[in-house]
Amino acid sequence: MIFxxxxxxxxxxVDVDEDTPLxxxxxxxxxxxxxxxxxxxxxxxxxxxxxxxxxxRSCALPVSAVQGDITTIEAVAGPEAKAVQAAWxxxxxxxxxxxxxxxxxxxxxxxxxxxxxxDRDIDLAMNGNIxxxxxxxxxRSAIHDAAKSLEKGA
Amino acid sequence: MNAPLSRRAILQGGGALVIGFLMPMGIGRLxxxxxxxxxxxxxxxxxxxxxxxxxxxxxxxKHIEFGQGPFTxxxxxxxxxxxxxxxxxxxxxxxxxxxVYANLFMGMQGTGGSTAMANSYLQMRKAGALARWMxxxxxxxxxxxxxxxxxxxxxxxxxxxxxxxxxxEFIETARTLTPPQDVPLKDAGKFEFIGKDRSVGRxxxxxxxxxxxxxxxxxxxxxxxxxxxxxxxxxxxxxxxFDASKALAVSGVVAVKQIPSGVAVFATxxxxxxxxxxxxxxxWDDSKAEARGTAQxxxxxxxxxxxxxxxxxxxxxxxxxxxxxxxxxxEADYVFPYLAHAPMExxxxxxxxxxKTALARFGSQFPSxxxxxxxxxxxxxxEQVKVEPVLAGGSFGRRATGDAHLAVxxxxxxxxxxxxxxxxxxxxxxxxIHGGYYRPLMVHRMRGAVKDGKIIAWSDTIVGQSFAVGxxxxxxxxxxxxxATMVEGSSEPPYKLxxxxxxxxxxxxxxxxxxxxxxxxxxxxxxxxxxxxxLLEAAGKDPVAGRLELMTDQPRAAAVxxxxxxxxxxxxxxxxxxxxxxxxxxxxxxxxAEIAEVxxxxxxxxxxxxxxxxxxxxxxxxxxxxxxxxxGGIGYAVGHILYGEVPLEAGKPTVSNFNNYRSLRIMxxxxxxxxILPSSAPPTGIGEPGVPPCGPAIANALARLGRERPTILPMxxxx
Ligand code: FES
Ligand code: FES
Numbered sequence: 001m002i003f004x005x006x007x008x009x010x011x012x013x014v015d016v017d018e019d020t021p022l023x024x025x026x027x028x029x030x031x032x033x034x035x036x037x038x039x040x041x042x043x044x045x046x047x048x049x050x051x052x053x054x055x056x057r058s059c060a061l062p063v064s065a066v067q068g069d070i071t072t073i074e075a076v077a078g079p080e081a082k083a084v085q086a087a088w089x090x091x092x093x094x095x096x097x098x099x100x101x102x103x104x105x106x107x108x109x110x111x112x113x114x115x116x117x118x119d120r121d122i123d124l125a126m127n128g129n130i131x132x133x134x135x136x137x138x139x140r141s142a143i144h145d146a147a148k149s150l151e152k153g154a
Numbered sequence: 155m156n157a158p159l160s161r162r163a164i165l166q167g168g169g170a171l172v173i174g175f176l177m178p179m180g181i182g183r184l185x186x187x188x189x190x191x192x193x194x195x196x197x198x199x200x201x202x203x204x205x206x207x208x209x210x211x212x213x214x215x216k217h218i219e220f221g222q223g224p225f226t227x228x229x230x231x232x233x234x235x236x237x238x239x240x241x242x243x244x245x246x247x248x249x250x251x252x253x254v255y256a257n258l259f260m261g262m263q264g265t266g267g268s269t270a271m272a273n274s275y276l277q278m279r280k281a282g283a284l285a286r287w288m289x290x291x292x293x294x295x296x297x298x299x300x301x302x303x304x305x306x307x308x309x310x311x312x313x314x315x316x317x318x319x320x321x322x323e324f325i326e327t328a329r330t331l332t333p334p335q336d337v338p339l340k341d342a343g344k345f346e347f348i349g350k351d352r353s354v355g356r357x358x359x360x361x362x363x364x365x366x367x368x369x370x371x372x373x374x375x376x377x378x379x380x381x382x383x384x385x386x387x388x389x390x391x392x393x394x395x396f397d398a399s400k401a402l403a404v405s406g407v408v409a410v411k412q413i414p415s416g417v418a419v420f421a422t423x424x425x426x427x428x429x430x431x432x433x434x435x436x437x438w439d440d441s442k443a444e445a446r447g448t449a450q451x452x453x454x455x456x457x458x459x460x461x462x463x464x465x466x467x468x469x470x471x472x473x474x475x476x477x478x479x480x481x482x483x484x485e486a487d488y489v490f491p492y493l494a495h496a497p498m499e500x501x502x503x504x505x506x507x508x509x510k511t512a513l514a515r516f517g518s519q520f521p522s523x524x525x526x527x528x529x530x531x532x533x534x535x536x537e538q539v540k541v542e543p544v545l546a547g548g549s550f551g552r553r554a555t556g557d558a559h560l561a562v563x564x565x566x567x568x569x570x571x572x573x574x575x576x577x578x579x580x581x582x583x584x585x586x587i588h589g590g591y592y593r594p595l596m597v598h599r600m601r602g603a604v605k606d607g608k609i610i611a612w613s614d615t616i617v618g619q620s621f622a623v624g625x626x627x628x629x630x631x632x633x634x635x636x637x638a639t640m641v642e643g644s645s646e647p648p649y650k651l652x653x654x655x656x657x658x659x660x661x662x663x664x665x666x667x668x669x670x671x672x673x674x675x676x677x678x679x680x681x682x683x684x685x686x687x688x689l690l691e692a693a694g695k696d697p698v699a700g701r702l703e704l705m706t707d708q709p710r711a712a713a714v715x716x717x718x719x720x721x722x723x724x725x726x727x728x729x730x731x732x733x734x735x736x737x738x739x740x741x742x743x744x745x746x747a748e749i750a751e752v753x754x755x756x757x758x759x760x761x762x763x764x765x766x767x768x769x770x771x772x773x774x775x776x777x778x779x780x781x782x783x784x785x786g787g788i789g790y791a792v793g794h795i796l797y798g799e800v801p802l803e804a805g806k807p808t809v810s811n812f813n814n815y816r817s818l819r820i821m822x823x824x825x826x827x828x829x830i831l832p833s834s835a836p837p838t839g840i841g842e843p844g845v846p847p848c849g850p851a852i853a854n855a856l857a858r859l860g861r862e863r864p865t866i867l868p869m870x871x872x873x
Contacts, residue, residue, distance in 0.1 A: 017405060020425045028380070028423040033372040034365020036547070037424075038498055039583045043812035046498065073365030088363040092355055092778060095221030095786055097362030098369060098498040098547025123821045130812060132498040132548050133221045134789020136823035138782070 003063050007032070008075035018064035022056075023047045025063050026072060034073035034101045038130065045129030048102040050076070055109040057128075073101040079153060080111040083146035091142040095133035103129050107143050116147050201254045202281040203232060209309065209322035211238055211285075213278070214248040216255035216263060217270040218519050219358065220497070220546040220553070221786070222841040223779040224270040226356045228278050230775055233354070234347045235282025235340055236289070239309035242321070245357045250521030250541030262522035266554045266669070268742035268839020271775055275837050279339050287337045292327035293319060342834070351777040358545075369545050370516040371580060373504035378576040379408060381567045382427040382585075384434055385416040388443035388805040389590055390664025393417060393436060400433040410434070411570035415563050420571055424580055444664045444805040451595055451802075452489045455617040455661060459487070459599035463615050463657035464635040466645040475611035475653030481603040482692050486685060488600065488865045490618075490677040491799040493593035493670055494586065494815060499547020501581040501589070505564045509573030511538040514564060517546025519553035523626065527558035531565035550671040550790070552591060556625035559591075559666075584810045592800055593670030594619040598644070598681040604692045609704070612651045612689075614644045614681065616658040621667040623660060635660075639669065643678030643846070648711045648740060649686060649704035665802070671790055672842040675741040679846030680795075680853070683737035684863045687854040697736050697854065698724050710745045710770050711738055713831060717768035718747040721829050732763065735854025737847040742839030744771040748788070748847040750824070752855035759870050762792050762824040762852055767844065769828060772835040780840050785826045787844025793818025795849035796870050814872060 005012050007030060014029045021040075026032045026049070035058060038046030042060035049058045052068035084107050087093075094100045103126065110117060110125040117125065122143050131139070204212040213232050217224040225245035233243050248255045252263045258273045260266070286306065293311045294301040296319075305312050311319045347353045361367040374380075386392060396417050398410035406426025411418050417436055421427035446454075476483065503516025505528070512532055518524045521541045529536040541561075546553055553560070560579075568577045581589065596618035603611035620640055622631035631638050636645075636658050645656040670676055690700035698719045705712040715738045719725075728734055731753050738747035748767045755761040765788045774780045797816035801808050809815040853863040 016423075017425070017429075019429075024423060024425040028425070032365075033368070036369075036499070037371060037580075038500075039812050040428075041583075041811050041813060044498075044583075044817075085363045089355065089359045092359050092782065094356070094359055094362035095223075095782060096498060096546065096548040097221065097358065097367050100362050101365045104363065126820045128819075130498070130817045130819060132496060132550075132790070132817065134786045134793070134818060134823060135782070136789060136818075136820040137785055137826060139820065 005063070005066060006069045008071060014063070016063060018062065020063045021059050022049070022061045022063055022066055022070070023058040026058060032072050032074055036098055036101055038099065043130070044099070045102040045106060046099050048105040048129065050105060050109060053109065053112065055106045073105060076105060076108055079150055080108045080146070083149045083153070084108050084111065084143070087142035087146040087149065090145065091138045093135050093138040093142050095135055099129060099131045099133070103131065103139055107139070107146070110143070111147060111150065115150060117143065201248070202278060203285045205285070205321050205325050207322045207325065209320040210242050210244050211236065211321065212244040212246055215245050216248045216257070217265040217274070218247065218517060218543050218546060218549070218553070220517065220549045222270065222783060223356065223776065224274070225358050226354060226779060227271050227775055228274050229357055230347045230354055231275065231278040232282035232285070234345055235279050236286045237306040237308070237346070238321070240347065240354045242309050243357060247543040250518065250525050250543065252522045256522070262520070264520040264522055264554060266519065266551070268744070268841045268843065270841070271837045272743070272839060275775070280336070283337045283339050284333050288328040288331050288333050289321055289324050291331050292324035296324060296327050348775050349773055349777065354776065356779070367545055369499050369547050370502045370504070371499060373515040373544060374578045375506070375576055378504065378578050379420045379422065379571065380424050380427045381418050381420050381577050381579050382431050382582065383413065383416045383418045383563060383567070383579070384431050384436055385585065385589065386438050386443065387588070388438065388440050389666060390443040391438045391440045392442070394439040396434060396436040398434060400435070401430040404430045404433055409571060413563070413566040413570050415559070415566065418567050418570055420577065427580070428582065442664065444802070446802070447804055448492065448595060448802045451663070452597060455595070455597040456487050456489070456599065458617045458659050458661070459597055459615045461659065463617070463659040466636045466641040466656045466658055468655040469651070470653030472611060472613050472653050472655040476601055476603050476613065478603055478605055478610060481605040481610060484602045484604065484689055484692055486600045486688070486865050488598040488677070488681050490596040490680070490867055491801065492595045492665070493794055493798045494800050495550040495552035495670055496586060496815060496817065497546070497548030497550055497552055500583055500586040501553070501560050502579050503560065503564050504576070504578045505568045506576040507532055507568045507573055510534060511540070512565070512568070513540045513542070514561065515542045515544055516560070516564065517549070517553050518543045518561070519546070519549055520555065520558065523556065523558040524561035527561045528565040531562055532569055551669040551673070555591060555668060556627050583812065587800065587810050587815050588807050590666035591668040592665065593676055594621065594667035596677045598677065600681060600685045602685060602689045604689055607693045607695065609649070609651060609689045609693060611653040612647070614656045616640055616644060616656070618661060619663055619665070619667045620660045621669065639674045641678065642674040643739065643741065644682055647682050647686070648708040648738070649701070650706065651704070671787070672741055672845040675739055675846035679737070679739040679741070680849045680867070683739065683847065683850030684853045687735070687850070687857065688863060691857070701738065711740055714738060714745045714747040714768040714770050717829055717831055718749050718766050721768060721827060722749040722766040724749060733855040733858030735851045735856070735858060737850035737854060739843070739846040741843045741846055744769065744838040744840060744843040746784070746843045746847050748851045750848065750851035750855045752852055752859065754859060760796065760852060760856060762822070764825040764827070765848060765851065767826065767828045768831060769840070769843070770831040770833055771840045771843065772833050772837045774830045775837055777830055780830055781828045783840045784828045784844035787842065788826050788848050789818050789823050791845045791848035792822065792824060792852070795852060795868060796822070797868050797872070799868050816872065
């Protein structure tokens with residue numbers, strides 16, 4: 001079936017089965033490989049993208065159910081994204097890096113909702129994103145730093 | 155330029171230039187050297203460093219980068235010796251080529267045993283120093299001055315009369331020079347980057363923050379078919395027969411082929427391949443498969459542990475000492491479960507084959523095994539197989555296999571679909587969790603005796619599978635019938651024990667097993683460090699002071715123990731409801747002591763609040779990466795000690811994904827505070843050594859809360 005999706009600001013057409021998870025449409029058909037596959041069952045967060053600015057697990061979202069504009073790590077933008085990515089680099093958060101696209105997409109969505117999250121807020125928001133390298137401490141401090149830099153910039 | 159092509163062409167890469175094409179130290183010379191025999195071979199800087207006209211310096215890294223930091227680490231060594239500016243440094247994987255890129259500790263190209271920094275420390279510094287020498291000579295020649303008049307600082311070459319230039323300006327001249335065999339290395343007192351905390355940031359952070367980093371799963375070229383393989387649900391099972399008709403009816407499925415490891419479904423994309431696999435009907439032949447469950451296996455192993463086993467090490471008369479009249483006898487049976495590594499990126503890779511040559515791109519941890527394995531399957535000479543290692547989303551040991559099973563499966567897939575094809579193999583998470591190569595199920599039978607406040611006897615009998623048996627490393631790992639990686643840590647505990655015995659028995663099972671971050675220390679560290687804690691308690695000793703009394707000839711282990719006690723203020727009051735435990739383990743020639751602060755949560759699960767760690771890993775080249783590895787190692791340890799287990803029922807794993815193979819999440823991550831002991835000793839491992847002391851420190855903390863130290867792991871059993 002042909003589906004038209006708005007991805008990173010562009011209209012894209014794909015011809016796939018309707019049960020195809022958005023993850024594989026993004027990766028295989030649109031070659032946006034920054035979004036990763038970790039579990040396929042909405043348990044790890046590696047595949048997190050934004051649909052209408054909300055973080056969604058693209059592995060568990062059939063293409064036929066997508067409603068809204070999709071943003072992936074390749075195009076995530078705005079002050080929160082900038083602050084998060086800068087803090088990620090400043091803290092050298094990534095180890096293997098494979099989970100980090102998903103972590104960043106979730107963190108950006110968190111800061112858009114809660115500009116000054118507490119440790120508890122961060123833990124709640126980020127608990128669905130597994131990092132097997134256990135970079136969690138740096139994720140937490142990088143989010144706090146990003147929040148601080150947003151406050152200053154505001 | 156009469157540059158000999160082949161390898162140079164590979165190294166040359168995207169338009170950049172390798173300095174000194176005509177280096178006299180040819181590849182053939184390097185190959186002729188037996189690395190271990192007469193010290194390391196001479197260093198060929200061409201193989202390791204590429205300077206581009208824009209002055210970027212790219213370090214070709216022979217160790218695979220999967221998070222532990224060799225890209226940054228090796229670039230640090232080169233940058234310091236070259237007096238480069240950090241901003242001009244880059245890193246990428248060296249191609250598979252054992253003659254040039256052998257791990258000097260292994261005699262083959264491979265990453266493992268936390269050796270990356272230890273074995274590259276001098277080699278990469280030498281390469282950097284030679285590259286610097288060539289730039290200095292080239293600048294002197296171009297400017298018509300003496301080399302002694304040249305200085306380099308932060309990537310800027312300066313000469314008399316205010317002359318200045320960048321590296322890229324001198325590569326053409328540098329090419330024409332013949333470098334010496336050796337040049338002096340920088341004095342440690344002059345280091346700009348090595349050992350200087352936060353003087354460099356990771357070279358890979360930006361790409362890993364913007365989605366640009368490419369992993370195995372991201373490797374494909376136009377026309378590539380995606381393949382998933384249906385493997386036997388039981389270990390040792392084989393395909394009896396299969397019906398592919400429904401699978402072939404799935405749109406996007408191109409072909410279904412039987413291969414030695416199962417049934418391969420080829421499709422135009424990942425989703426059709428997965429759907430096609432679901433639609434297969436396969437009859438399995440389980441006649442040679444493991445039929446036992448893990449509970450049964452553990453029982454059998456524990457019974458076996460009552461037998462003497464093969465002695466690894468002994469002092470004194472152990473049975474007599476254990477039977478000392480008036481002594482307190484302490485006994486404990488430990489059971490360690492099968493553990494999956496579950497790297498964040500499941501296994502996979504890309505291969506193309508034209509009938510004569512093959513190119514494979516994947517997270518190859520042992521290119522030296524993967525290349526001949528692919529050649530063997532395809533029936534072509536190994537030289538016709540190019541292996542290009544790429545970033546891997548974690549490994550924890552999983553990608554280093556003696557049987558090269560992933561490379562073999564990759565090759566079998568492309569062979570099955572025929573020459574002139576390209577395939578991308580993807581394992582799903584279920585394939586990964588069900589896929590074996592687990593940390594082996596192990597048991598320890600510990601017996602000890604305490605009298606008059608002293609430990610007088612210690613016996614440790616270990617039973618489990620050995621992943622060395624039947625593999626290419628059997629000779630290296632098994633000595634006198636004992637697998638060294640099964641008893642490491644147990645056969646030589648850091649404590650003075652008057653009567654001591656450590657023995658092991660190797661069991662067989664079709665379940666595949668493998669090293670897992672910190673190898674034998676994953677279980678020996680736990681058994682030894684919880685047991686010594688228990689004996690010290692029986693002896694009425696403080697866990698730190700009591701250990702130190704027994705460590706009089708272990709200065710480095712004692713030093714980290716003292717340092718962590720100081721860091722955590724051991725002995726001072728602990729918040730109500732919390733307990734603290736300590737452990738110290740030497741692994742991969744590094745020493746780590748940890749203290750864990752633990753409480754019991756409302757759900758009854760142990761909650762680890764904080765872990766303090768003191769580390770001696772020789773010179774810490776990148777202190778912040780050392781810190782990161784210890785943080786990550788602690789997280790990895792906490793997750794698996796608390797939750798990790800792959801149980802089998804009638805030979806089949808009962809967990810399959812992160813819903814039931816529970817992983818540590820951010821809420822369960824303790825705070826971590828690390829202190830790195832200053833050292834002038836050569837660097838030793840850090841990717842693994844943070845793991846072993848953490849589990850026993852948690853168990854020992856639970857004992858302070860009035861709980862038993864768990865002997866059957868994981869601590870939290872899933873419902
Ligand atoms: S891949 Fe989607 S949540 Fe794991
Ligand atoms: S950085 Fe490796 S899984 Fe998160």
